[in-house]
Amino acid sequence: MLKQQTILIIENTTPGRAVLSDFLTQHNFHSITVSQEQLAVHQIEQSVDLVLIDLDQGDQDALQQLRYWKNHKPETPCILVSSSDNIDTAVAAMKQGAADYLRKPVNSQKLIQSVITCMRSTRNAAPAVSASQHRPSQRGFENIVGQSGAMQEIFEDARRVAQTDSTVLITGESGTGKELIAEAIHRNSPRAAEPFVTVNMAAVPEHLVESELFGHTKGSFTGATESRRGRFEAAHHGTLFIDEIGDFKLESQAKLLRVLENHTITPIGSNQDRHVNVRVVAATSHHLEKLVEKGRFREDLYYRLNVINLKLPPLRERNEDIALLVDSFMNQICQQIQRERPELSAELHQYLVNHTWPGNVRQLRNCLESMVVLSKSGRLTLDDLPDMLRNGEGVHDGIVIPEGIRLEELERTAIQQTLSRNHGNRTHSAKSLGMSVRTLQRKLKAWGIREQANSFARNGSS
Incomplete structure (x- = not known):
């Protein structure tokens, strides 16, 4: 499907051009290699499917090249590669339209995946405005729909944070998409090729919390019939996402603080510390400040977690995203259950857009899935709403709304x-x-x- 598609490589070093060209050739891509000085107008004018730009030729020169391509051939995706850790340059590149930003030495599998993803996105792009056009182009963010100003701010901050190892605390109501943001941060970080491990503290029994996170040795407690490594070790070199950190029991919080500060864990029943290289992203729907005031959450742990805070807005504060979400979810659901997409009546669509959605994005998706699965025809109406919604959940029937009011x-x-x-x-x-x-x-x-x-x-x- 991608056979003999052409990639223009703008790299100043001969060895660098040769390595990239040989590698892409092995994966059935045709490549044109030039340096910044060799780049000619005819090479820009000819048809290429993707441009690979080396930032090490000079940030300003490379960004100028990026601007030129996005101005003259906006449909051609551009990937930037660099050995620099300069976060500002990476952010500037993404703002100016780069499809991806890779750090040297470039992982071969990561490069190919990025190339394929960028080309697939270009082929699938429709001329009409669609939900996918309002999504960030970076890998990991393509699963998150949001064109509202509030979500665009979150995306921008998340991209910037992704390039660091700083601890991140994601807050927001249940169902706002905290895990999606956490995974997007990981996928756009230097740790992207390493594990992304999740643990939901609300789902772990209190007596198993420490074992779940730090592991245990055989015979360390009743039922420990064999040794087991915890989530921290499983996420070594990668990212550990701790969901609902507010439910973490107070007695174990000191041990978590020690791990965050010293990067060492001690499995239950062991006397030996083990080093772990893990980036932690935590999330909660609780107000941790209030839990600190009530003595239910350690203040020092709160400040250690809250290095970077990303607060996700509830759906009612970004209702301009609801129509996009409905479109995206309907496509996903129908593809998953292999059913033709039903039509939504105008009244139902208006209801979905105007509803308060106390359960946020999760509730909206569950509502749509329920209607699609249980539908008996190719058209959905207000009668197809789940009982909870048809019975008035989130609807204020006592308010008389004048006809025609906006x-x-x-x-x-x-x-x-x-x-x-x-x-x-x-x-x-x-x-x-x-x-x-x-x-x-x-x-x-x-x-x-x-x-x-x-x-x-x-x-x-x-």
Whole structure:
């Protein structure tokens, strides 16, 4: 399928060009190799399927080449390779349209996978706007749908964080996609070829927590019939994702802190420390600060985990992504169960877009899967909604909505009335409305009612 597709290699060293060319030839690709100085206009004008640019020829020269290709042939994917650890350069490259960024020495399998992924994305790109066009182009982020400003900020921060080994704490309500972000960080990190290991603390019995993470020796406790390595050892050289870290029992938190600080573990029943090289990404739907105040979570562990914080917005704060998610999930579900995609009635689509989705992205996907699996025809309507939704979960039936009123007008009225009840206090109002203060402030500014909110505050404090 990819036979004899052409790759243009822009590399300043002769040995480097030869190595890349020989390797790509072995995988049935045709390559054209040039240095920056040798690159001619006719080579840019001819048809190539992908461009491989060496950043070591000089960051500015390479980024200039990238800009030229994206301006003149935006459909041609560009992969950048570099021996530099400069995160800013990597971020700049991705912002300017690079399809991928690989560090030298380039892992051969990683390079081929990147080439195939980039070419497949180009072939599958449709001229019409689709969900995939709103996804970041890097490997790992293609599984996450989000064109909203809030999600774009998350993607940008996650790309930047991926190039480091800093500990990351991902917070957000249940079902917002914390594990997807964690895996995307791993897939875009220098550890991408190593294991990505997950453990959900809410699903591990308390008496097995330490064994699950640190391992145990044979006979160390009742039922330990053989030695077992823990998740930290399984993730050696890779990434360990600890989900629902807020459910980690207090008695074991000191041991986790020791691992994060000293990079050593001691399996249960052993007297020997074992070194582990693991990048930790943790996630929680709890407010860890409140757990610290209540004495249920160690303050020193909280600060050790919270080096980088990525807060995922709930779906109700990025409802412009819902239509994209519906489209993406419908395709996934129908492909998985090998069924033709049913049509959605206009009323059902409007309901899905306007619903509050307290269970977030997970609930939306489960709802769609239930309807598709149980559908008896090629068209889904409001009657196909799961019972919980048809019975009013998340729907305020007591509110009379005037005919023809727009959703934005309803939202604006709700915000103004909530601000009035809270005497202009934005923090209390945002909490009542189920949104962040930042989102509330952004909406007020967009509607030009900042001064009105301030007047509420002044009147309330007089």
